[in-house]
Amino acid sequence: MALIEIVLLALIQGITEFLPISSSGHLLLPAVLLGWQQQTLAFDVAVHVGSLLAVVIYFRQDIVSMTRAWFGSVLKGQNTDDSRLAWWVVVATLPAVVAGFLGKAFIEHYARAGIVIAVTTIVFGLLLWYADVRARQNKDLVDLTWKSALFVGLMQVLALIPGTSRSGITMTAGLMAGLNRESAARFSFLLSIPTILGAGLLLTLDLLEAGDAVDWQAIFYGVALSFISAYLCISLFLAWISRIGMLPFVLYRLILGVVILFIVL
Template identity: 55%
Template sequence: MDWLQVVILAIVQGITEFLPVSSSAHLILVPVLTDWPDQGLAFDVALHLGSLSAVLIYFRQDIINMLQSWTRSLHTRQLDADAKLAWAVILGTIPVGLAGLLLKDTVETVLRSPIYLSIGLIGFGLLLGWADWRFRGSRSEYQMNWKDVLFIGCAQALALFPGTSRSGITMTAALMLGLSREASARFSFLLSIPVIVLACGLETIELIKSQVAVDWLQMAAGVVLSGISAYLCIHYFLAFIKRIGMQPFVVYRIVLGALLLWIFL
């Protein structure tokens, strides 16, 4: 890769990882528009590490509180609000983990078509807009019950379908349950932590097996740029949806899906 490709891909990944717009769609579109070569597995790992570092740093105090309460709950069997939220993140991750193991080959072969990607962008974008308009309430992420968590977790498994957007579908499910926009986004971001850790782990194993040469300077740049852009994205997204809502992202998804159909059909 040349350095322009490194910078653009890192920023695109960092921004779109947490927005409800599908990072996979953008990472497919960028090489098509630029005719760049595939960035390779090593750089994918770097980009995911950057996104992970951003969400860990941004929610560091919440995560510390959750870990302390969760650890304490193992001994006392008493659940306070932070312990319940920690267990919710664990429970909400199980469906996507199982679905990933069962459907990994299908997703990587059958569903990688740009047509499926466009359908996912437009269809799940409309669903997000409907949920934000029709069901949005005022519940916080601390007011969820186990049925709510399982519903959001099962919805997250749909993110294996290209164009769905992991953050988009989890926010949609949370809004449908009556959570506020901010609570839906916050829980979606917390849910991303174990998912990104799992993705990084699997990609790292494949990278070790492949024994390809690694450009460590470009890897480091990818981590830093992806992390900075993801951190800023989380911060400004939470402020944006509080004032304006999800509808601009719905419009963007429809336009992007239509653009992909126009390019590939």
């Protein structure tokens, strides 16, 4: 991989992993417009590691509190807001784990076409706008229930379809469940931790089985740039989302979807 490819793809991964704008749609454009080859497995692992480090470090205090509370709930039966939130992350993760295991092969073969990415980018962008405009948004994370968490988890299954955007669909579901914008975003980011970790582990196993040579320069830049861009993205998004709403991201998705349609048709 050339240095410009490494830099651009790492930044795209770091930024689009947490914004509700579809990472697969953005990763499609360099390949189509510039003729770049698909990124290597090792580089894919690297940018996932960078994104994971960013969200873990940003939410480190929440993670420590939730982990302690979860063990207190399991071992001592002590239920707190933190322990319940930890359980809701587990509940919301399970549907994607099951669906990913059962449907991975189908998605890989049939759902990665440019037309699919374009349509899902547009359709789920409009759904995000509808949820942002029509939902009550009167709940914080402490008000989340297991039913709402399960609903978010079931909606996250749709993110297996490229172009949907994992962060976009989980924020949409959170808004539909009544969470305010910041709470919906925070739950989406917390939910990304086991999701990215699982995806990274699967990619690592694929990498070990392939036995390909590793470009360590690409690994270093991939981890560093995806980490920096993802961390800044999370920080700025949480600081601004309550004021600016989801409309800018919806409009961006509509433009992106139309551009992809124009390219692939």
